Amino acid sequence: AQKVTQAQTEISVVEKEDVTLDCVYETRDTTYYLFWYKQPPSGELVFLIRRNSFDEQNEISGRYSWNFQKSTSSFNFTITASQVVDSAVYFCALNSGTSYGKLTFGQGTILTVHP
Amino acid sequence: KAGVTQTPRYLIKTRGQQVTLSCSPISGHRSVSWYQQTPGQGLQFLFEYFSETQRNKGNFPGRFSGRQFSNSRSEMNVSTLELGDSALYLCASSLGDRTSDTIYFGEGSWLTVV
Numbered sequence: 001a002q003k004v005t006q007a008q009t010e011i012s013v014v015e016k017e018d019v020t021l022d023c024v025y026e027t028r029d030t031t032y033y034l035f036w037y038k039q040p041p042s043g044e045l046v047f048l049i050r051r052n053s054f055d056e057q058n059e060i061s062g063r064y065s066w067n068f069q070k071s072t073s074s075f076n077f078t079i080t081a082s083q084v085v086d087s088a089v090y091f092c093a094l095n096s097g098t099s100y101g102k103l104t105f106g107q108g109t110i111l112t113v114h115p
Numbered sequence: 116k117a118g119v120t121q122t123p124r125y126l127i128k129t130r131g132q133q134v135t136l137s138c139s140p141i142s143g144h145r146s147v148s149w150y151q152q153t154p155g156q157g158l159q160f161l162f163e164y165f166s167e168t169q170r171n172k173g174n175f176p177g178r179f180s181g182r183q184f185s186n187s188r189s190e191m192n193v194s195t196l197e198l199g200d201s202a203l204y205l206c207a208s209s210l211g212d213r214t215s216d217t218i219y220f221g222e223g224s225w226l227t228v229v
Contacts, residue, residue, distance in 0.1 A: 033215050043203055045220035052215065091158065097214050101148035101163030101207070102171050108157065 002027045004094050006106035021077045021109045023092030031097030034075045039089040082113045119221035121206050127227045133194040136224045138206030140187050146211025147189040152203040165211045201228045
């Protein structure tokens with residue numbers, strides 16, 4: 001069975017602060033794929049990043065960065081210099097290497113950035 | 116390039132009725148999957164279709180069904196609605212050729228059962 005845990009239910013920060021969203025996953029598959037999605041109030045899940053299990057390189061995209069560590073089964077997401085527009089619910093998700101279209105999601109972290 | 120389109124966006128149904136939700140995937144995507152999102156259960160996978168065939172299924176009762184058409188558009192149906200079916204229903208699409216394909220979501224259909 002697969003499981004994704006996002007221990008932080010809600011995070012509140014002030015604009016320009018850095019914030020890290022934690023994600024821990026469990027899977028018995030040796031090949032798997034990890035995702036982060038952003039969900040604004042409109043409801044749509046906006047794709048942010050996909051990481052393959054065999055690629056542990058960290059990634060940076062503008063103010064966003066991701067730290068993937070297989071040794072601790074974690075795939076954490078950091079927003080640098082947060083902005084009010086970053087306020088949303090963020091989901092970490094896992095797809096096994098044998099399952100099409102099926103993502104296992106964490107419970108999500110509500111991020112609120114105050115001006 | 117148009118994203119995943121879902122209709123209707125909002126709807127209210129009465130307990131016992133049935134509902135049909137529609138989804139148009141991103142052009143060129145042949146896999147369509149459906150998810151239910153509720154405050155209590157979070158995001159849960161319903162089923163996935165590829166080339167008109169259900170390829171994967173979650174743990175939902177038989178009242179939840181779906182289908183996919185030859186143009187990859189998909190519909191999901193919920194019969195005999197219950198209050199607990201009130202949720203955001205999200206459709207997602209991907210190329211579908213590999214399990215590594217990125218999955219893109221639509222804006223969802225907000226269903227309220229009264």
